Amino acid sequence: MSDEQNPILCERRGAVGVLTINRPKTLNALNVPTLLALESALTDLEKDASVRVIVITGAGDKAFVAGGDIADLNSRQGLAHYEEFAEVIHRVFRRFEICDKPTIGAINGWALGGGTELLLTLDLRLVAAEAKLGLPEINLGLFPGAGGSQRIIRQVPLCRAKELMFTGNQITAAEAVDLGLCNRTVPRESLMDETMKLADQIAQKSPLTLKLLKRSLRDGAEMPLGAALAHEQAIIGLVLDSKDAHEGCSAFLEKRPAQFTGK
Numbered sequence: 001m002s003d004e005q006n007p008i009l010c011e012r013r014g015a016v017g018v019l020t021i022n023r024p025k026t027l028n029a030l031n032v033p034t035l036l037a038l039e040s041a042l043t044d045l046e047k048d049a050s051v052r053v054i055v056i057t058g059a060g061d062k063a064f065v066a067g068g069d070i071a072d073l074n075s076r077q078g079l080a081h082y083e084e085f086a087e088v089i090h091r092v093f094r095r096f097e098i099c100d101k102p103t104i105g106a107i108n109g110w111a112l113g114g115g116t117e118l119l120l121t122l123d124l125r126l127v128a129a130e131a132k133l134g135l136p137e138i139n140l141g142l143f144p145g146a147g148g149s150q151r152i153i154r155q156v157p158l159c160r161a162k163e164l165m166f167t168g169n170q171i172t173a174a175e176a177v178d179l180g181l182c183n184r185t186v187p188r189e190s191l192m193d194e195t196m197k198l199a200d201q202i203a204q205k206s207p208l209t210l211k212l213l214k215r216s217l218r219d220g221a222e223m224p225l226g227a228a229l230a231h232e233q234a235i236i237g238l239v240l241d242s243k244d245a246h247e248g249c250s251a252f253l254e255k256r257p258a259q260f261t262g263k
Contacts, residue, residue, distance in 0.1 A: 006022060006037075007021065007022050007023050007033060007034040007037050007038075008020070008021060008022060008034065008037040008038050008040075008041045009022045009059070010041040010044065010045065012048070012050070012051060013196065014200065014203070015050060015051060015052040015053065015200070015203035016051065016052070016053045016054070016055055016196060016199040016200065016203055017045035017048065017051040017053070017054045017055070018054075018055045018056075018057070019038065019041050019042065019045070019054065019055065019056045019057075020056075020057055020058065020059050021034065021038065021056070021057070021058045021059060021064075021065055022059040023059070024058075024059045024060035024062070024063075026066070027060075027062060027063035027065075027066030027109075027110060028058040028059060028060070028063045028064065028065045028066060028115075029065070029066055029067055029068060029114075030065060030067070030068050030089065030114045030118075031068070031085075032084065032085055032088050035088050035089055035092045036088065036092075038092055039088075039091070039092045039095060042054070042092075042095055042096065042099065043095075045101070046099060046100070046101065049262070051101065052101060052102075052202070052203040052207050052210075053101060053102045053103075053104065053199040053200075053202050053203045054099065054101050054102070054103045054104070055103075055104045055105075055106055055195055055196070055199055056096075056103065056104075056105055056106070056118075056122065057105070057106035057107075057108050057191075057192070057195070058108050058109060058115075060108075060109070061108060061109060061188060062109045062110065063108075063109040063110040063111075063115070064105070064106075064107045064108050064109050064110065064111040064115050064118075064119070064131065065110075065111060065112075065113075065114055065115030065118055066110045066111075066112050066113070066115060067112045067113030067114045067115060067136070068085075068089075068113055068114045068146075086145060086146075089114070089146045090146060090147060093117065093118060093121045093146055093147050094121070094147070096118070096121040096122060097121040097147075097151075097218075098218065099214075100210075100211040100214060100215070101207070101210070101211070102123050102124070102199075102202050102210055102214070103121075103122045103123045103124070104122065104123065104124045104125070104126065104195055104198060104199055104202075105118075105119045105122040105124070105125040105126070105127075106126055106191050106192055106195040107119060107125055107126065107127040107128060107131050107133075107173075107182065107191075108128050108131065108188065108191055108192075109128060109130070109131050109132075109188075110131065110132050110133075111127075111131060111132070111133045112132070112133065112134050112135075112136055112170065113134075113135060113136060113137055113144065113148075114146055114148075115133070116133050116134060116135055116144075116148060116152075116181070117135075117144055117146040117147055117148035117151070118146075119133075119181070119182070120147070120148060120151040120152060120155060120181075121147070121151065123214070124183055124198065125181065125182040125183055126182070126183060126184060126185075126186050126191060126194055126195050126198070127173040127176060127177070127182040127183075127184075127185055127186070128173060128185070128186060128187070128188040128191050129173050129174070129185045129186065129187055129188065130173070130188055131172075131173045131176075131188075132170045132171070132172060132173070133170065133171050133172075133173070133176045133181060133182075134164060134168065134169060134170035134171055135148055135149075135152070135164050135165050135168065136168035136169075136170070137165075137168065138165060138166060138167070138168040139168040143165060144165060149165060152164070152165075152181075154221075155180060155181065156179050156180050156181060160179060173185045204260070205260065206242070206244035206245075206248065206258075206260040206262065207260065207262040208239070208242055208244050208260075208262045208263065209239050209242070209244060209245070209260075212235050212238060212239055213235075215235065216231060216232050216235045216236075219231055220232060242263065243261065243263045244258075244260045244261065244262065244263060247259060247260060247261075248260070
């Protein structure tokens, strides 16, 4: 089946769901059908209780996501058609950002424009040493409008974010790590192995605690510190009353591995 007919590949590897953006002929560029397929696949993995961690990567060895599909965008006529694309990409990227399950990006190649904007929504990001990142929209008379202009200024120093957006320059994987955009670089040939090792480690933790921790972090980041601390106190109260918390403490005292069930 061609990549246009099946733009998103979804598989389950134990407790890890793996999403692959499958448009290598266009360097995995994002268009509306691809985004809708990505949203549908994410929904399936969110509903699957056996899946505890979600990994996303790109097909081929050149690109994670090289950006939006410029030919598709240029073919659009009328404000309504542009608004359709903006509505869909904002909704789908937000779905990744608020997903209760931990998400990991295996950034296997170019992550430009929409590719960098997508990785900004993910919890953890491992990046191939050869990859390049950037927000080059300014070179097309555009700016990062899929949430990137707002997310990046909340994740890296403002002056560095502005430099990326104003110049459109690309940065190396090592520079992305130094900047705080990615966790660490990994040789491309071992990227998926390292990503799966990390995903499997996280999948062994309590899915309930991970969900509530993610919510506490996400909500708290948008609150003043006093409100965030009160929110955290309420959330940890829920965690302490869970079966998983008692299982974890019991396992520690009994010197055995914990068996978390998400309850």
